[in-house]
Amino acid sequence: MGIIAVRIDERLIHGQVANLWTTKLQASRIMVVDNEIIKNDIQKTALKLAKPAGVNLSVLGTKKSSANILAGKYESQRVFLVVKKPETLVEMIDNGVKFDVINVGNMSQKDNTQHLTQSINVTDEDYDAFQKILEAGAKITAQMVPNDDAKDFTGILKDYKK
Template sequence: MVGIIIASHGEFANGILQSGSMIFGEQKDVKAVTLKPSEGPDDIKGKLEAAVATFENQDEVLFLVDLWGGTPFNQVNNLFEAHKDTWAIVSGLNLPMLIEAYASRMSMDSARDIAAHILETGVEGIKIRPEELQPKPKAAAKANAQPSNAGAPGKLEYVLARIDSRLLHGQVATTWTKTTNPTRIIVVSDNVAHDELRTNMIKQAAPSGVKAHVVPINQMIKLAKDDKHFGGQRALLLFETPQDALKAIEGGVPIKTLNIGSMSHSVGKVQPNKVLAFDQDDIDTFGKLKADGVTFDVRKVPADSKENMDAILQKAQNELNKQKKA
């Protein structure tokens, strides 16, 4: 695996490392190196060398630095000269670039290939509101955003179906999008479809090159049966509740596996782990989904280990039973 070193003036490297972990999960062979106000070039050089020494593969190292020409960059560049055939440096680090680097390590084993690949993502991550201030995308880029057979006869292909009370947020827009490569993100919810503000926010949160839609459940059922207009379209479905997912599946949306990301806590619910909360209706709904042949993939991000949904539901049921007796 390609090792990654994040280097910066001050605590920026530590902060963005923590942000990346929150979105993509903890990462192996990634180190943050900081230059403090009281330190000089030799200090950060020593830190860089020590960080590289911890990597399993020291031949393939990608350096992500904050500023071209600054002291962190200059010291990285000095070390780079002896390894320029395999190492790579990218400056102007932002969070979309870091997330893309994490995702790229899953399929690329060259620091130089990853460096070339993440540049576009770093640039695309810079957006402006109001939107009229944003430069217009080039025609070629817009054409490449959709597969060449988009709109051809065929049904939607489902690359992920997820229950997440937060719907479209950082973990979905970056991590899951990078690993499943959808052309469309579809929020399936009657409540959200009738909320203009939430609908607009979701559409604005879509990652570059992916269209976001919000549709009522019955509309999603109709779309799933349409075999004339969705050839080449890869859909990532987001449900706010298990009840919405059950209604869609029983209506004919062909989902065999549900990724369980988060279910927010509210009055009357129990919380058997950090991100999932249930009431009796939720537990009963998951029982119906299981009876319908649906399997559950309990993970916040792809890098997480899968949790046992049966054990989580049993713990939730036990806690609800205790509440009833109290």
């Protein structure tokens, strides 16, 4: 089976991911990919505490996660891949990983972001990364929780003013 879902959510593992998404997807593993968190033992410990019981957790950088995915290491598992930002997925695509559908959840507002939806705020770098993801052939949706309708993110992204 391998990767069953990919989500951009800067909160990583929290109530929606840990309870709603993981349960709905029947994920056996949550894979958090982030090049900064792999260097931070406190953040890794927090992720371990936040994961649901009975679900495995991998916290990896883009190179290691890409190599593991391409080697078929997770083919017997149901892996829910979660990243903070779209740039991480671009790095994985550059490493040879292919994604069919990517779900955008929460990207919070900051000084340099544009507000696109109630929960999605995008920087110029994010916008460029989303364009690269689309060029790589992935479909991008926006969906906060499993019971919400998935919206085509390309329509939402058209409102971005660069």
